[in-house]
Amino acid sequence: MRDSFNRIAAMTARYGYLLRSSWIRLAEVIYWPTMQMLVWGFLYTYLYTSDSKIANTAGPLLGAVLLWDVLFRGQLGFTFTFLEEVWSRNIANLMMSPLTSGELAVSLMGVSFIRMLIGTLPVTLLVTVLFAFNIYTLGLPLIAFFLNLVLTSWALGLVLCGLVTRYGLGAETYAWSVMILLLPLCCVYYPVWVLPFWLQPLAWSLAPTYVFEGMRAVLLDGSFRADLMIEALALNIFYLVGGFGVFLWLLQNARHRGLLLAMGE
Amino acid sequence: MYHMAKSALEGAVQSQLPPPVIKEEFAPAIAVEDLCKNYSGHWAVDEVNFVVPRGWTIGLLGGNGAGKTTTIAMIMGLVVPSYGRAVVLGHDMARDRRKVLKRMNFESPYVALPARLTVRQNLTVFGRLYGVPNVAARIEELAYDFAFSEILDHATGTLSAGQKTRVSIAKALINKPEVLLLDEPTASLDPDRAEWVRANLQRYQLEHGATILLSSHNMLEVEQMCDFVVIMSFGRVVEMGFPRELAARHSCETLNEVFIQLARREEELLD
Numbered sequence: 108m109r110d111s112f113n114r115i116a117a118m119t120a121r122y123g124y125l126l127r128s129s130w131i132r133l134a135e136v137i138y139w140p141t142m143q144m145l146v147w148g149f150l151y152t153y154l155y156t157s158d159s160k161i162a163n164t165a166g167p168l169l170g171a172v173l174l175w176d177v178l179f180r181g182q183l184g185f186t187f188t189f190l191e192e193v194w195s196r197n198i199a200n201l202m203m204s205p206l207t208s209g210e211l212a213v214s215l216m217g218v219s220f221i222r223m224l225i226g227t228l229p230v231t232l233l234v235t236v237l238f239a240f241n242i243y244t245l246g247l248p249l250i251a252f253f254l255n256l257v258l259t260s261w262a263l264g265l266v267l268c269g270l271v272t273r274y275g276l277g278a279e280t281y282a283w284s285v286m287i288l289l290l291p292l293c294c295v296y297y298p299v300w301v302l303p304f305w306l307q308p309l310a311w312s313l314a315p316t317y318v319f320e321g322m323r324a325v326l327l328d329g330s331f332r333a334d335l336m337i338e339a340l341a342l343n344i345f346y347l348v349g350g351f352g353v354f355l356w357l358l359q360n361a362r363h364r365g366l367l368l369a370m371g372e
Numbered sequence: 373m374y375h376m377a378k379s380a381l382e383g384a385v386q387s388q389l390p391p392p393v394i395k396e397e398f399a400p401a402i403a404v405e406d407l408c409k410n411y412s413g414h415w416a417v418d419e420v421n422f423v424v425p426r427g428w429t430i431g432l433l434g435g436n437g438a439g440k441t442t443t444i445a446m447i448m449g450l451v452v453p454s455y456g457r458a459v460v461l462g463h464d465m466a467r468d469r470r471k472v473l474k475r476m477n478f479e480s481p482y483v484a485l486p487a488r489l490t491v492r493q494n495l496t497v498f499g500r501l502y503g504v505p506n507v508a509a510r511i512e513e514l515a516y517d518f519a520f521s522e523i524l525d526h527a528t529g530t531l532s533a534g535q536k537t538r539v540s541i542a543k544a545l546i547n548k549p550e551v552l553l554l555d556e557p558t559a560s561l562d563p564d565r566a567e568w569v570r571a572n573l574q575r576y577q578l579e580h581g582a583t584i585l586l587s588s589h590n591m592l593e594v595e596q597m598c599d600f601v602v603i604m605s606f607g608r609v610v611e612m613g614f615p616r617e618l619a620a621r622h623s624c625e626t627l628n629e630v631f632i633q634l635a636r637r638e639e640e641l642l643d
Contacts, residue, residue, distance in 0.1 A: 117500030124493045195486040203448050204501040205473045365451040368482050
């Protein structure tokens with residue numbers, strides 16, 4: 108157990124060295140969420156001041172943007188940290204070391220969490236200062252939203268890392284594009300009933316849908332839907348176990364095909 | 373026909389292979405038994421057998437595409453054999469490699485250390501992954517042995533090819549491995565540095581009783597370092613023996629001549 112903890116700490120330190128080695132890299136983590144938030148923040152200001160009917164939608168909109176970023180940055184942080192290993196042709200070194208796949212996954216989760224905090228926390232403060240929208244007024248439900256989105260981002264990250272291991276850098280593009288597929292289905296900016304009837308079951312099979320519905324319930328009705336959060340958590344546990352299973356399966360597949368040694372070339 | 377039958381048996385027999393009968397402490401450092409690897413119908417490694425006793429240095433030779441790297445990758449557990457097995461210190465690498473990974477290490481031109489991290493950071497990470505006690509002292513020791521103390525705090529990506537090779541070899545020695553796999557360890561070094569690295573590796577082996585499996589195209593290096601030589605061609609072992617014995621058997625002066633003779637014979641057979 109102690110050995111395992113030391114190896115996870117070593118990998119976390121390794122990613123810490125990497126972030127510290129380049130301020131451009133660190134700035135990039137903050138840059139995108141900040142730019143996105145500025146655009147949506149100005150839209151929020153416009154909506155809030157222009158018409159009393161749509162003013163009500165301004166808060167959920169900005170909340171949705173912030174929470175979507177948690178999901179998006181969490182997944183990117185996870186996947187790109189793994190891709191760093193592939194780009195630097197270091198995967199074989201790691202796979203030959205006593206580091207287990209589980210320890211690698213845990214260290215990627217830890218780093219994804221840190222990267223996401225670095226990218227998101229300053230933005231929430233910026234939004235409070237510039238647009239007077241304080242997401243922390245959501246209170247304790249925010250922790251439930253945050254936790255569920257982070258878990259989903261890790262499950263997705265595991266599957267994407269498995270795909271990169273099995274299919275090489277050709278699968279790298281999915282690190283970006285898979286979230287675009289989820290964006291309309293998770294009902295980030297609108298309620299689930301807006302979707303066509305046949306798409307709604309698919310939306311409800313995605314844990315983030317429950318989070319965004321829950322957020323709207325808090326911001327529009329002032330009620331916290333604990334049932335939605337529990338359902339999201341159950342789905343996320345299923346996703347995480349499934350995601351890790353897929354990661355292990357694709358890794359073993361890559362081992363059978365002799366892909367690990369030449370990975371990154 | 374032979375290969376078709378082997379393919380059919382592949383899945384079934386692989387899972388039925390009995391565990392090693394030799395106790396771990398008496399097991400050879402490396403035992404390669406009927407090792408085969410098939411990639412989409414092509415046998416990259418075909419029924420390779422050899423044993424490396426503890427404390428020996430074995431040279432794995434062969435031309436490009438002979439199957440050396442695939443064989444080494446299977447010994448490391450990075451590639452799962454299609455048939456047969458690679459056993460290191462009594463453990464089947466396809467099944468329970470976790471039990472032995474802490475006691476072995478490798479260096480290969482196919483892998484690199486992260487370029488943005490400094491040499492010290494890279495070695496610290498690997499030292500901690502291998503559970504090395506007092507990593508900082510071990511790094512200083514290796515930096516002194518391989519003469520890279522002055523570049524310890526340089527980004528690894530900024531080093532010359534020779535410096536990178538020395539750092540990679542240091543990474544391979546960070547955990548004082550009992551089994552060391554080296555894939556062309558001196559390929560990017562000038563003759564002087566290469567000689568010096570070889571001397572350091574031999575010293576390490578003598579001090580720690582380590583076993584080394586060395587793949588190289590440099591026959592002088594093999595003659596100097598290896599107790600025993602296995603020569604591969606087109607995925608199969610075509611010759612093995614002690615370096616001098618091999619030269620005598622083929623009426624040659626050097627291992628280099630043996631290698632050329634065997635390579636030409638294989639070409640003629642192909643024609």
